[in-house]
Amino acid sequence: MTDSPRVTEPHADAVGRPSLTAFAALHHAAEPLFLPNAWDRASATALAARGFPAIGTTSLGVAAAAGLPDGASATRDETLRLARALGTGPFLLSVDAEDGYSEDPTAVGEFTRELAAAGAVGINLEDALGPVRRHADKIAAVKAAAPGLFVNARTDTYWLGEGGERETLRRLDAYQQAGADGVFVPGLTDPGTIAAVVRRVEVPLNILYSPDGPSVPHLADLGVRRVSLGSLLYRRALGAALEAVADIGTGRRPLGPAPSYAEVDGLSRYGTPPGTAR
Template identity: 75%
Template structure:
């Protein structure tokens, strides 16, 4: 029986990691049977009125991890670039995540110096050996070819990364080739219209993240619903009841089924 986050990356079944942005979304996903849940940096930043990917959400990310870390699931936290160029400060943040119950961390290189990102990974693994470090390279988002991707991932796995993440990579042949070139579980970002989960599993991918997709879809549904009501039409689609959402807070007084 799988008991650790790392083992989920080596299980017979592909690990599909949905990404939550608050307590209710994490609890709802757990109720749907997801054993592991990640956070989305875009959702955290948007909720706080801050830009994503600018290293401005350290406190908000830690606050969310504190909220989610005791949940009935394994928690992996998107920590952007670690919120610092100092590997020791990144390692300190990783220790704080472990202290509140996180079992994984996602660290992105933003196409900065690979040696610096490798140093962050090594510092985190030294300070928090049990924390699953998913090392992300942005070569397919910010520029850079297959050769640079392999070089960066090689440096990151030699630094101690437990998993490797290449968002933006969708071409099946390139995915299959990369799986053969690395010695760690490969993480791909799900893309609507891209390879299916079954296809990705056949290619050797071990983890598929949903990133900000669920948050963006939820926001899209909210806008669509508001537009339908304004146009005097009854909105379609499913929505949890007030009581169901309120119950996700685990409040003892959540006994009513209707409300504002």
Template identity: 75%
Template sequence: MTYGARTTAFARLHDTGEPLLLPNAWDHAGALALAGEDFPAVGTSSLAVAAAAGLPDGASVTRDETLRLALTLGSGPFLLSVDAEDGFSQDPDAVGEFARQLAAVGAVGVNLEDGLGPMASHAAKIAAVKRAVPHLFVNARTDTYWLGEGDERETLRRLDAYQQAGADGVFVPGLTDPARIGALVRHLDTPLNILFSPTGPALSHLADLGVRRVSLGSLLYRRALGAALDTVADIRAGRTPGGTTPTYDEVQQARQAPGSGSLGQCSSAT
């Protein structure tokens, strides 16, 4: 499949009548395991990438790590969207060049967050990316709920500016109120992306509200850390660890033949 066909396929996943459920990976094995569970697209998690490298998230210091991961995953048997924080620069042209590099290694989407910085600056970054790589799916994130007070008027103002700058979709993490989500869907011209919250609306409810993309963000990474802590606690207490545990050989086989089998039913602790 050509790059143009891959970007078109990714865009169409936002228009199927059901939300695109986008799991977020941080390494090669995890991304391939998700692809083996029939997820057509996989995103990356900026928190997971930063934490794995011992760096802070949201501080524009993981540019190299992000590009390295995209190089590893971009040719995988799935469509890749990359969480690029704020683009790792305040220079729109530099952000556009970074997007071009992501596309060159196979990424079909990029997530750019405003961090509640100047709206015009973020809009300029979006426009620069669309100039550099017109077919790359730009998911423009505003942090009015994630970092701010959830001001509805400011949220609409920012999202309108990002749509006008060329964003293909918009992302409002931290928003969980169904009434506000529904109102945003009705207002927008582009797909709305919501961050799944275990205490928020279920996937089926988000679908009913018209949400067209649901990201898992750092949830899988944090759950994986939790599972590791639970496992060592069980072993220390003399209990047999529970949960799904792919074997050594199964992980090796998944790496060598991505998509050839599921790891989800494995239970051996080998």
């Protein structure tokens, strides 16, 4: 696998909208789907302009922008608003839907129906280590309400440090049986365990990239079919802003590239600013 993602031209439906088939196919290509996560229209469009055929959202970025806690089912409206802003973009959109923003599977299904209507072709749905059966019921409800959505079922065994390989596999088995199209184990970085999970699951495995974990090429060699960046780009952008303001305040010239005003304005309008590579 090369350092740059392979650009796959998505198929489109009769009205030119990207189809689920194109998104699902990215999980079965020669190289894993390398999925960056955006937090607004400009960041999503900028990533698409670099050749990424699919873009995810980051729940932390959504929550931070709204002044709300992440992972607390507090950003339902903000998530839907972002999906509507991005759903007509020139890329395939996967939405981080936290736990579906409800304990009621029917309500979760209805919410994801709204996401699909907004243009999303995939979602992440996390269990945050709640009851296995409840999360499986949510997955089934989503597949019934929005059959076209690619459901990436996330278990938080390693993310929260509450359950090892055996518990992870137990949960992933249940989620696959409920209809999940892919499974996601953030926080899992051990190569041996990743390979063991790949051998056991029947759907594509998604791993969250960690600077302290395997590289993207190594994850590909282990059989991982999707590598997400989660909130990393958002946090790096915030870090760069803090570094720049510190440099400026002490008389140093800030380092690193900065898009021009016109470029960012163009990105936010789904335009292609001058000098932006497609």
